Amino acid sequence: MHFSTRQLADAIEALEHESLDVLAGFVACPSFSGSEQTAIEYLEPKLQGLGLATERIPLDSAQLRTAPLYSPSCDPDGGRYNLLAEHHPRQASGKSLLFNGHVDIVPTGPEHLWSRPPLQAAVKDGRMYGRGAGDMKSGIVCAMAAFEALRRLGAQPAAKVGFNAVLEEENTGNGTLASVMRTMPYEAVVIPEPFDESLMSAQVxxxxxxxxxxxxxxxxxxxxxxxxxxxxxxxxxxxxxxxxxxxxxxxxxxxxxxxxxxxxxxxxxxxxxxxxxxxxxxxxxxxxxxxxxxxxxxxxxxxxxxxxxxxxxxxxxxxxxxxxxxxxxxxPGCEFDLEHPAMRALAGAHEKVNGTQPRRLAMTATTDARHFQLISGLPVTCYGPQSGNIHGVDEWVSIVSMRRVSTVMAQFMQDWCGLEPI
Ligand SMILES: [Zn+2]
Structure with a gap:
């Protein structure tokens, strides 16, 4: 099975209203770091709606305390859990891929500084506004849209594809740590953080x-x-x-x-x-x-x-x-090998959609990519849509950028995982 980049882009565009509705509902979840459960409960049936079985990975600080890269918790575990939803192909002929994204958001600051209530997503001038719309609920929605677009074309990845939704990225990274400790046998990891469609080459x-x-x-x-x-x-x-x-x-x-x-x-x-x-x-x-x-x-x-x-x-x-x-x-900071075949395939998918190679970004913040790089040694990077005012007031994500990123992800699944009929 093979689709042209145009066919993939059209399938993504046909889904756009649904994707934006999903994002608006996601933004409405008050999933501040330490109390993310509303967003996890929102996502779980959505992932199941993609035909995937979901597994809950509890956040257990007592167990994580001795793990590498553990950061002392700021909040009680409180029964919180991460999600892993996995697609298994009928016949694995391609290479596996994990999408990882955090559902937690940072505080909004005083609401009166915002043009509209921060958890009430609003579309204006090609952007969706709201806390978490950029960082990084949109990225998770892009990955899900890419998978769904393939399904609507009658195709599914011919390799394992996972969706890992995690807690506490914004203050400890222990959600991804718990997921990585559960074992993560994947051949590539993409974290759709809103870094302007660049590939992340390093983080502080x-x-x-x-x-x-x-x-x-x-x-x-x-x-x-x-x-x-x-x-x-x-x-x-x-x-x-x-x-x-x-x-x-x-x-x-x-x-x-x-x-x-x-x-x-x-x-x-x-x-x-x-x-x-x-x-x-x-x-x-x-x-x-x-x-x-x-x-x-x-x-x-x-x-x-x-x-x-x-x-x-x-x-x-x-x-x-x-x-x-x-x-x-x-x-700790780390560097990422963008010359790895998986990362070259992602850059190649970006080029097919956009006509140019993606920019490379040495990030001045941390991301959960460190766990995959430093603990699991997996090829990993961040690649997600253009956004603005993340952690600030009137946070937004660009809708046309979401469309491009979703198309790149569908293209990447075709190129890296291969496709088989459903
Ligand atoms: Zn983020």
Whole structure:
């Protein structure tokens, strides 16, 4: 069985209304990291609707704790589970393929900043808006649309194809870790993260930590008798920014990031502390995300960050206490082999649909691709639609880009897995 790229594109286009309806329903699920179950329950029957049996892979931190790449959980397991839906061919003649995608979304911030409620998907000017519309519910929908389009053409992959929907990608990666530990015998993995139809060639490492500073409370009338940990946090942050600048210096760069303007980002994402405007506060807690280059170990990053914090504190009043707490990402960076035959086939599928080779992207964030690369040694990359404002306000995904990505995925299944009649 063989279809022209035009036939595949037409089959995808014929499905577009349905796909957008599926995406809108998916966006409506309030699947914030740690409470993703609504989205998993939404997807399970949709995957079964593709004729696939689904398996639930529980998130079991006690079991994962000793696994490589484990990141300390931010939320209780709470009975949450990942999904794996597998297609098995009648006769396997091609190569197998896994689509992996996360269903969790990040907080929306204040709703009044959005043009419309963030979980109420809306189509406007060729885009679908909503939290998660880009990152990355659309990518999962593209993969499912590609499979369904083949079915409507009377075909199915002539190799195993899996759909792995996972939890907690946005703060630990433990959903994919649980899936990988269950064993993942696949010959290629594609994660449709919304990276503008580029193939990801590398990703940075990410460490999360919280820094708790304890000062000495006092009435502001006698402010000099107290020690203000919030003011100390401002100094600690400035010290960390110096370390960030150091790591970004051209001579300290990893080769994959030479062309980037600012690949390593330290983000003070949360700060809380203080009790009263007229009291020198007791405690300040900083939630920090630290990026670092591939090849650098998580342990050495912890050391460097703690050293930088202590160096700043040494310049401040000695009555400040400090405590480091590590929950969330402990994710090393890595590079991906885009010359592997599987990745070349994906690039080739992109070229058939678009007429040009895909761009390559050294990503300045982490993705779950690290588990497949570093634990399973499988050829893996991210390839997904164009989007904007991910993690921001008025997040969107381009509908025409979804159409192209879905077509590339159908083409890739034809080229890599082969097809057989249903
Ligand atoms: Zn994502």
């Amino acid at each position: 490492g990410v460490l999360w930590l919280s820094i708790e500073l304890t000062g000495s409370p006092a009435h502001v009338a006698y402010m000099a008798s107290g020690v203000n940990p919030i003011e100390a946090a401002i100094a600690v942050h400035a010290g960390l920014k110096k370390l960030e600048a150091e790591w970004n210096r051209p001579e300290h760069r990893h080769a994959a990031y030479r062309g980037h303007e600012h690949p390593i980002n330290f983000n003070l994402g949360r700060i809380e502390g203080g009790e009263w405007n007229s009291s020198v506060p007791c405690v300040c807690r900083m939630g920090v995300r630290v990026g670092f280059f591939p090849g650098v170990t998580v342990e050495s990053v912890k050391q460097a960050v703690e050293q930088a914090v202590h160096a700043t504190l040494a310049t401040l009043p000695s009555r400040l206490g400090v405590r480091f707490d590590y929950k969330g990402f402990q994710a």
